[in-house]
Amino acid sequence: MEKFFNPHSVAVIGASNSPFSLGATICNILKHISFSGGVYAINRKGESIGDTPGYSSVLEVDEEIDLAVVVIAARHVPDMVRDCGVKGIKNIIIQSAGFSEGGPDGEVLQQELDEVSRRYGIRYMGPNCLGVLNTHGNFCCFFGIVPGMYDDVFEKRGNVSYIIQSGGVGALVIDSLQSEVSKINKVVSIGNKADIDEADLLDYFKNDNSSVIGMFLENVECGRKLFEKAKEIDKPILVYKVGRTSEGARAAMSHTAGMANNDVIFDSACKQAGIIRLNSISELHSLPKMFTAMPPLRGKRIAVFTNSGAFGGISADFIVSSGLEMAHLTSETQEKLRKTGQLFNASNPIDVGPGLSTQTFIDIFDILLSSGEIDGLLPIPNVWQDVVIDSIVEIVKLCQAYEKPAAIYIPNAAERIISIKNDRQIPVFESPEEAVRALEVSYRYHDYLSKKELLAWRKYYKDRAREEGQPHRNIDQSVSLRQQAL
Amino acid sequence: MEKFFNPHSVAVIGASNSPFSLGATICNILKHISFSGGVYAINRKGESIGDTPGYSSVLEVDEEIDLAVVVIAARHVPDMVRDCGVKGIKNIIIQSAGFSEGGPDGEVLQQELDEVSRRYGIRYMGPNCLGVLNTHGNFCCFFGIVPGMYDDVFEKRGNVSYIIQSGGVGALVIDSLQSEVSKINKVVSIGNKADIDEADLLDYFKNDNSSVIGMFLENVECGRKLFEKAKEIDKPILVYKVGRTSEGARAAMSHTAGMANNDVIFDSACKQAGIIRLNSISELHSLPKMFTAMPPLRGKRIAVFTNSGAFGGISADFIVSSGLEMAHLTSETQEKLRKTGQLFNASNPIDVGPGLSTQTFIDIFDILLSSGEIDGLLPIPNVWQDVVIDSIVEIVKLCQAYEKPAAIYIPNAAERIISIKNDRQIPVFESPEEAVRALEVSYRYHDYLSKKELLAWRKYYKDRAREEGQPHRNIDQSVSLRQQAL
Numbered sequence: 015m016e017k018f019f020n021p022h023s024v025a026v027i028g029a030s031n032s033p034f035s036l037g038a039t040i041c042n043i044l045k046h047i048s049f050s051g052g053v054y055a056i057n058r059k060g061e062s063i064g065d066t067p068g069y070s071s072v073l074e075v076d077e078e079i080d081l082a083v084v085v086i087a088a089r090h091v092p093d094m095v096r097d098c099g100v101k102g103i104k105n106i107i108i109q110s111a112g113f114s115e116g117g118p119d120g121e122v123l124q125q126e127l128d129e130v131s132r133r134y135g136i137r138y139m140g141p142n143c144l145g146v147l148n149t150h151g152n153f154c155c156f157f158g159i160v161p162g163m164y165d166d167v168f169e170k171r172g173n174v175s176y177i178i179q180s181g182g183v184g185a186l187v188i189d190s191l192q193s194e195v196s197k198i199n200k201v202v203s204i205g206n207k208a209d210i211d212e213a214d215l216l217d218y219f220k221n222d223n224s225s226v227i228g229m230f231l232e233n234v235e236c237g238r239k240l241f242e243k244a245k246e247i248d249k250p251i252l253v254y255k256v257g258r259t260s261e262g263a264r265a266a267m268s269h270t271a272g273m274a275n276n277d278v279i280f281d282s283a284c285k286q287a288g289i290i291r292l293n294s295i296s297e298l299h300s301l302p303k304m305f306t307a308m309p310p311l312r313g314k315r316i317a318v319f320t321n322s323g324a325f326g327g328i329s330a331d332f333i334v335s336s337g338l339e340m341a342h343l344t345s346e347t348q349e350k351l352r353k354t355g356q357l358f359n360a361s362n363p364i365d366v367g368p369g370l371s372t373q374t375f376i377d378i379f380d381i382l383l384s385s386g387e388i389d390g391l392l393p394i395p396n397v398w399q400d401v402v403i404d405s406i407v408e409i410v411k412l413c414q415a416y417e418k419p420a421a422i423y424i425p426n427a428a429e430r431i432i433s434i435k436n437d438r439q440i441p442v443f444e445s446p447e448e449a450v451r452a453l454e455v456s457y458r459y460h461d462y463l464s465k466k467e468l469l470a471w472r473k474y475y476k477d478r479a480r481e482e483g484q485p486h487r488n489i490d491q492s493v494s495l496r497q498q499a500l
Numbered sequence: 501m502e503k504f505f506n507p508h509s510v511a512v513i514g515a516s517n518s519p520f521s522l523g524a525t526i527c528n529i530l531k532h533i534s535f536s537g538g539v540y541a542i543n544r545k546g547e548s549i550g551d552t553p554g555y556s557s558v559l560e561v562d563e564e565i566d567l568a569v570v571v572i573a574a575r576h577v578p579d580m581v582r583d584c585g586v587k588g589i590k591n592i593i594i595q596s597a598g599f600s601e602g603g604p605d606g607e608v609l610q611q612e613l614d615e616v617s618r619r620y621g622i623r624y625m626g627p628n629c630l631g632v633l634n635t636h637g638n639f640c641c642f643f644g645i646v647p648g649m650y651d652d653v654f655e656k657r658g659n660v661s662y663i664i665q666s667g668g669v670g671a672l673v674i675d676s677l678q679s680e681v682s683k684i685n686k687v688v689s690i691g692n693k694a695d696i697d698e699a700d701l702l703d704y705f706k707n708d709n710s711s712v713i714g715m716f717l718e719n720v721e722c723g724r725k726l727f728e729k730a731k732e733i734d735k736p737i738l739v740y741k742v743g744r745t746s747e748g749a750r751a752a753m754s755h756t757a758g759m760a761n762n763d764v765i766f767d768s769a770c771k772q773a774g775i776i777r778l779n780s781i782s783e784l785h786s787l788p789k790m791f792t793a794m795p796p797l798r799g800k801r802i803a804v805f806t807n808s809g810a811f812g813g814i815s816a817d818f819i820v821s822s823g824l825e826m827a828h829l830t831s832e833t834q835e836k837l838r839k840t841g842q843l844f845n846a847s848n849p850i851d852v853g854p855g856l857s858t859q860t861f862i863d864i865f866d867i868l869l870s871s872g873e874i875d876g877l878l879p880i881p882n883v884w885q886d887v888v889i890d891s892i893v894e895i896v897k898l899c900q901a902y903e904k905p906a907a908i909y910i911p912n913a914a915e916r917i918i919s920i921k922n923d924r925q926i927p928v929f930e931s932p933e934e935a936v937r938a939l940e941v942s943y944r945y946h947d948y949l950s951k952k953e954l955l956a957w958r959k960y961y962k963d964r965a966r967e968e969g970q971p972h973r974n975i976d977q978s979v980s981l982r983q984q985a986l
Contacts, residue, residue, distance in 0.1 A: 189912060230810070294933055323666065326750040328742055328748070427676040427678065447780055477538050
């Protein structure tokens, strides 16, 4: 799988000098982002594309080729894949459309493709996909991101990876992450996933440098394989799946040739495998920062802090509805808070007046995070002064120090929020419900991991008891001690 | 009530030359926005504020005063209100805080205020409020909008009015509407609403130049009054109310001194009164455009159109979940669609390829809107070329011509959506769920109005039958004929 993301050499089959050649664009992108491997343009005439040498077939290239990217018309694909097989290329990304998603003729082509690839032991991505992007490897044959955006993506490398069954959603996510503090590691568009599927990719992301995995799926064909792979991974997996309703599933089928699934079963399997199922596409780009920029939420008690009173009540509603709790602050803590400056309300939600200094903000956060009475923070600072923005930067540091997370929401217009995110690179959410959702998801994932760890310990103690010939020994006490240590 | 929004003369009580005088800021704003009436600054020394003449008491002003705006410390408020009473001022906006929301001392001040105002027949807004803004009347004593934003608000006047029990939410809504095609008519911050409440204001907005009314409420004290007023109004009323949970209600109480309400009862009363209850604060600024810029949705059948295939399935899920339906297109209509150009899918959702011209987009929308097979459109055009943006402008015109609405979602990053909204002034939503929600809300409101009209006709026929001495005549047939005419 490594050769799909970090190939030493790539053949772009279908790169020509004809106008609008997608293959030529890929060659140019690879040059633009300083891809260090060899690139070979394959087209009928054997033309070179700028600096990229051209050949009329992969068989004419003397050097070894790790990966072929195919962007020719579907009817020529099986022949080209055969050439790749003869040349010894084992990894192919087939971006061409017109297979199973395109009616009976496409089905026949898909069968041919399957036969050829099986014969030569070839693994392929797609067809009908938009390719792969790997920021750390300076490799990209991914189509569909906004022109001129490549520079940013490859300059600001991150650790969030995506498996996406749609180019449009992929482009939207990449585009949106530009203003987020979480950045991209890898993106794969899997299209019809006739060979390599989301489970194969999860298996690869299990041990690579990804720390969060996002997925957009239109259908799941091998559910068992997916959930088994997911259970082996101790990284948050965020999944948006189309097809909650039969109409949605039907629409998705026409797009990437999938099968409808029972959504209720999918939902419950996600819970068991620790997969976080998303409610909206925007969560694919808004939630990763909660995992990359903040410690996990280890309990349910949330303190709300705001300088815009109404948001106390608004967010308390969301917190309670999400299954989290409004933290109860003791009178000692409230007294400490009152001493910091002008507070309208020192009980939770904490409502502060205007004109506080950055230091006062820090003092308040410090009192809350060190109190032992809260597990996480929901700061809602209306940003109308620089002191407020400066204080947000400090919250992030304090959270790391106390190992407790904050989901920060700024109650300003979206335009202003985005500009602050761009300028300061801080993890900020765009609505109170999104911030609460981030806390909820952080807590649920931590809870899943804890339970998984306890199950593992329970198994360990059971096995040991059996080995020691005491299969009926009560192991609850040992597990309970472990639980306290978590 | 008119004098609160269009006063001929205003006394700003508490406007002085001391630093940070809120009153002085109000005088300066009124000058800045070219308020045409008289303005009088009232302060202990009787100082003028720039061009605004100063007096030590309203009693010293010779001219008649329509409205007093009070921004002094709470303890002085009852005395000043008494002066206003003596002077004959009947309308006061009390922005000062420190009354019922501020503990026992505040309660006492509130009682004094009630007595004085009753004695002189004074109606007042607040206390603990941020005042009033009326774009068409060039009047503003509203605090809390971002500095430098006044110009835009008063240059681009609209017809959406807000009753908001929080300055922070008011500022957020005003700020956010800047990039929306719907603009502001009036904003009122009602604070503790000890005298004038949301129902009084609804009564005023019933016959003014508002076409949509948005409300943010932390509590409702006279529910019956509110719902009776709402029933009299044939304009959409959008309400976000805090306190779905007891924790949210408790938090709101500490902010503006309200009482908790039974949320389930509130919800069902909203439905009966045709009030649209909102799920998030952002709907206060995102939904009005569905009413101001689009015809109503008169049926449930929605056609989805996209050039980014995945969004067909994503939005079909949201449409079906919201109670609307995916329109069924006949084979004739699908055939017509196929003839326009390269389509991946001509059945609903309609999925089109790249490289379509603006005219092709227009042809497709024309076929759909004229088909008689749909009630509304959900266009999801990924904007990566100018032809796409141009086509969106045309959709808006076609919708007006065919009297069927479109809720347009652009699947690009928020930054790009906002810039398109700013540049083109078109009604665009920021997520597929928000667009579907707009369609749902439009349909529900249309449905409410239709049922209300039928009930009125039923009553009319019943009354006539009784008058004619035939109280048992079957009136269903007459009503049914009316229904068909709607």
